Amino acid sequence: MDDIDHGAFRRLDLNLLVAFDALAAEASVTRxxxxxxIGQPAMSHALARLRDIFADEILYREGPGMALTERARALAPRIRQLLLDAHAVxxxxxxxxxxxxxAQFRLSLTDPLEALLLPxxxxxxxxxxxxxxxxxxxxxAWQQLEQLDGGQIQLAVGHFPHVRTVHQQTVLYTAHYACVFNPALVSLPGSFGLRDLAALPHIHTSYTGDAPGMVDLAFQALGLKREIVVHAATPLSIPFVVKESPLVAVLPDIVTRLFRNHxxxxxxxxxxxxxxxxxSSVIHRRDHSNPLAAFVLRELVAAANAVLQD
Known part of the structure; x- marks a missing residue:
């Protein structure tokens, strides 16, 4: 494809082509x-600029009226098509x-969110x-926005405390925390808090995408510190571990709801x-007007409302 001399277009205004089309159709400055x-002086000024650009009279006086030059007659259908194309665009x-x-649509979900939302x-x-x-x-979780920025994915879903202006964020759900344990192995009162949990060994995973140390900061705010004896690679093994061992897990309820059948x-x-x-879900600004991205996001929001709000 031939390159376009963008500098040459500085002399041309699309409005001049609109004026040309009107002049070609009416063969009259007034009409x-x-x-x-617009006023007749403005149209006369546009005609003067068109004459300069095309090095042609465009319209000339003939008898009581005006007529198009041969060059203008040849240009008229081409300019009309340009205007139709511009209007369509x-x-x-x-x-x-x-x-x-x-098409294929690429997105990222942490394991718990995939298990919850994908069905x-x-x-x-x-x-x-x-x-x-x-x-x-x-x-x-900590690499999702980087992959989104690089175009490897088109939609990221998770916990994103730090987004940039190029990100469009939609909050799907605010998760609260729950404690998971086997009551046959761990003795806790009917109502308990962090002080009770600080005395017990914990299993934890950072794969859920929660802010680093969020649970530990809650303990520290009370002058407490918990003992983590197992760092799991994924949260999906945790119910099987606590079923067999006297451990507790403090996790977001988006994770613990996956354990309800235990x-x-x-x-x-x-x-x-x-x-x-x-x-939240996050799409990149480059996909803000992408109808496919908007469609998938809309259906994701509906799926999240159905699953997470129960």
Missing amino acids: AAARLH AFTETEFDPAKVH ALMARLRPLAPGLSLSVQAIP ADLRIAPLDAEGLSLPI
């Missing part, structure tokens, strides 16, 4: 001005139809966009100052 709802928005999409999200997407495939990337465990909400975790 062309009326068509564009600027004002005609192609309607997005998810049923016609054949509901796919249940919504399949009937609406059968040609859309999702590629869920296994990205550590009948041997007790999952107790933990009321502690400052222990909450906003869960």
Whole structure:
């Protein structure tokens, strides 16, 4: 494709082409001005500029009226097509139809969020966009925004305390914390707090994407320190560990709700100052007007509302 001399376009205003089209259609400065709802002096000025640009009279007087030059007659259909193309680009928005999409969409979810949200999200997407495939990337929480910025993913879901102006963030849910343990192995009162938990050994994972040390900071605020005896690579092993060992886990409820089928465990909400975790979706500014990204985000929000608000 030939390159465009952008500097040459500094002499040309799209409004001049609109004026040319009106002049070509009316063959009259007065009628062309009326068509564009401008004064005759302004149209005469536009005609003067067109004559300079095209090195042609464009219109000349013939008898009682005016007529187009041969150059103007040759230019008229080409300029009309340019204006139609410009109008289509600027004002005609192609309607997005998810049923016609054949594409792959890349997103990242931590393991707990994938287990919670992906079933509901796919249940919504399949009937609406059968040609859309999702590629869920296994990205550590602290690398998600970096991958989003680099274009490796188009949507990130997790806990993002520090986003930039290039990120569009939508809060899906505010998670609170709960304690998980096996009551046959761990003795805790019916109502307990951080002081009771500080005396017990803990299992913890940082893979959930919570802010580093958030739970430990809550202990420190009370002058306490917990003992972590196991650092798990993922939270999904935790219910199996606490079922067999006298340990406790303090985790966001987006994680602990995955353990509800473990009948041997007790999952107790933990009321502690400052222990909450906003869960958000983030898309990059470059995809702000991407209809596919907007569609997936809308369905994700609906899936999250259905799953997380119960």
